[in-house]
Amino acid sequence: MLVVDKLTRRFGANTAVDSASFSVDRPMMIGIIGASGAGKSTFLRMMNRLTDASEGVLRFEGRDVLTLKGRDKRRWQSNCAMIFQQFNLVPRMDVVSNVLHGALARRPVIGTLFNLYPRDDIHRAIDILDRLGIAGHAAKRAEALSGGQQQRVAIARALMQDPKVILADEPIASLDPMNAQIVMEALRRIHDEDGRMVIANLHTLDTARRYCDRVIGMRLGRIVFDGTPEQLTTGVARDIYGAGADFSEDATSTEIRDPAAVARTEIRQARVSV
Numbered sequence: 001m002l003v004v005d006k007l008t009r010r011f012g013a014n015t016a017v018d019s020a021s022f023s024v025d026r027p028m029m030i031g032i033i034g035a036s037g038a039g040k041s042t043f044l045r046m047m048n049r050l051t052d053a054s055e056g057v058l059r060f061e062g063r064d065v066l067t068l069k070g071r072d073k074r075r076w077q078s079n080c081a082m083i084f085q086q087f088n089l090v091p092r093m094d095v096v097s098n099v100l101h102g103a104l105a106r107r108p109v110i111g112t113l114f115n116l117y118p119r120d121d122i123h124r125a126i127d128i129l130d131r132l133g134i135a136g137h138a139a140k141r142a143e144a145l146s147g148g149q150q151q152r153v154a155i156a157r158a159l160m161q162d163p164k165v166i167l168a169d170e171p172i173a174s175l176d177p178m179n180a181q182i183v184m185e186a187l188r189r190i191h192d193e194d195g196r197m198v199i200a201n202l203h204t205l206d207t208a209r210r211y212c213d214r215v216i217g218m219r220l221g222r223i224v225f226d227g228t229p230e231q232l233t234t235g236v237a238r239d240i241y242g243a244g245a246d247f248s249e250d251a252t253s254t255e256i257r258d259p260a261a262v263a264r265t266e267i268r269q270a271r272v273s274v
């Protein structure tokens, strides 16, 4: 279904993604983890054709994605929706109009210019918002919503494109643990119920383990781990992050933890440091 072969992107002397290869034979939820600068965003941006590759092949359902041009490229980009850490909504525009923007790629230019949306699109936008539990906010300005709600609006906008793949670039990095969980559950449900492939760059190991079927670990542009969440042990994570024996998973955790347990850990750490 998806074949990535020796995919490489160089920026001058810096190789951001270095000969990355893997293949996926069915729609899955895939987490890409790795330290800052490992090449995760560059990989997603190449997949969506926001960034050109320097070398290599990326095929989806047999099509060579990297050579698509013009309308075919735009069609691919609409089939491969992207969501970002900062949501990228139009803050002063109402929620439903933000969602309807997701359908622009599939609509004639004239309607777009006059903000005329077919009634079916409007109903579909409301249905998608309802599915994500935020239909009650449809008429509000996007900026009036919490971060977690805004990210769900961004997911709704992506779903308006009816994409085969959703690429999520650190979708929960700006969210508190509770909202992070709601957003990850929404992405997981979209995969489970619609059969869409989801590829998410994640900063936190526990999130990758909990929500993904497969985890890819990147370090300095290279894929250094490709396996199941069960295979992602602390030792493997240490290698991916290039960390020493003092590597703590807590530093990459967004788990909603029992406050008493957190306090106990903090007291223990304070005792160690005095």
Ligand SMILES: Nc1ncnc2c1ncn2[C@@H]1O[C@H](COP(=O)(O)OP(=O)(O)OP(=O)(O)O)[C@@H](O)[C@H]1O
Binding pocket: 011, 014, 015, 016, 017, 034, 035, 036, 037, 038, 039, 040, 041, 042, 043
């Ligand atoms: N447009 C660009 N021009 C020059 N260098 C770039 C550009 N985009 C990315 N890089 C470099 O490529 C490398 C990989 O960056 P990338 O953003 O893909 O990493 P990342 O794993 O997504 O990091 P983060 O988790 O911090 O977002 C970094 O060294 C970065 O500085």
